[in-house]
Amino acid sequence: MSRRVRCPIASTLDIVGDRWSLLIVRDILRGHHRFSDLRETVEGIPSSILSDRLKVLEREGIVARRPYSDRPPRSAYTLTGKGHALGVVVGALSSWGERYGEHDLSIVDNACGHGVSLVYHCETCNRAAPRNRVRLVES
Amino acid sequence: MSRRVRCPIASTLDIVGDRWSLLIVRDILRGHHRFSDLRETVEGIPSSILSDRLKVLEREGIVARRPYSDRPPRSAYTLTGKGHALGVVVGALSSWGERYGEHDLSIVDNACGHGVSLVYHCETCNRAAPRNRVRLVES
């Protein structure tokens, strides 16, 4: 997979822009850390692909492999900070899917239990930026 | 491409979870509406793939094809509301790419010019929901 580095969107898609990687991230976020666990929860993923993607995600610093047994060799997969940050991408995909399809999963705020949406926010001004006011610009 | 409908994330990825679709959305968002335009701006996309993806995105109600000339046949591609909503996904990919790589594009609020980030927001309580407080739950 060759890299298209100029654009942060393209370069991100070069890493996780396939049918499976973000589902693996989703399930590690949901607390599934073992290979067999992920093979079951990531809908229909072949174990060869799971093995391959975990290696790529580890190489990219998105997941960390932590052996929890030497003999036999067993690993648990967790998200690094970089990997955890992909939660927003997963959240955005989920929001869109919830809005435009019928499903049985949603993202909620644990504190109030209500569904949440994703909005743009300007840290400097400390206010929301409406969707139609944001632009993609060269810096 | 078979469909994994249970989960909104999986079903969204079934539609736009490939190397090109979201780049096409990105560029239509940036104001590129014609086939030849997209072929140039979507980094290195083969025209056969562009043609194919535009058909899929049209079938999914994400882009609308509007002929602007009959003879010779010429079309412009625009985003539907559903397609425009994918801007948040593109924004999330961009934020992540900006944070974890070096690039020359960023998302800014047109009003103040500052870079913006994506945050979860509970409409009901009208307050932000911190990342670590949101969960993916069955509804």
Next chain:
DNA sequence: AGGGGTAAGTTCAATTTCTGGACTGACCCC
């Protein structure tokens, strides 16, 4: 009227990637 250029695709063979299933090795428990 002929030549060159552009826009929007289509076609195709070669390559790459994905898929599903079988298989392996190293254990553990009974």
Next chain:
DNA sequence: GGGGTCAGTCCAGAAATTGAACTTACCCCT
């Protein structure tokens, strides 16, 4: 010693992708 689990690997067939060439239908210029 038999059966089960876990974490993968291996492989052949199927499917998707790639790059390049080609097509159709104009327009402009001279």
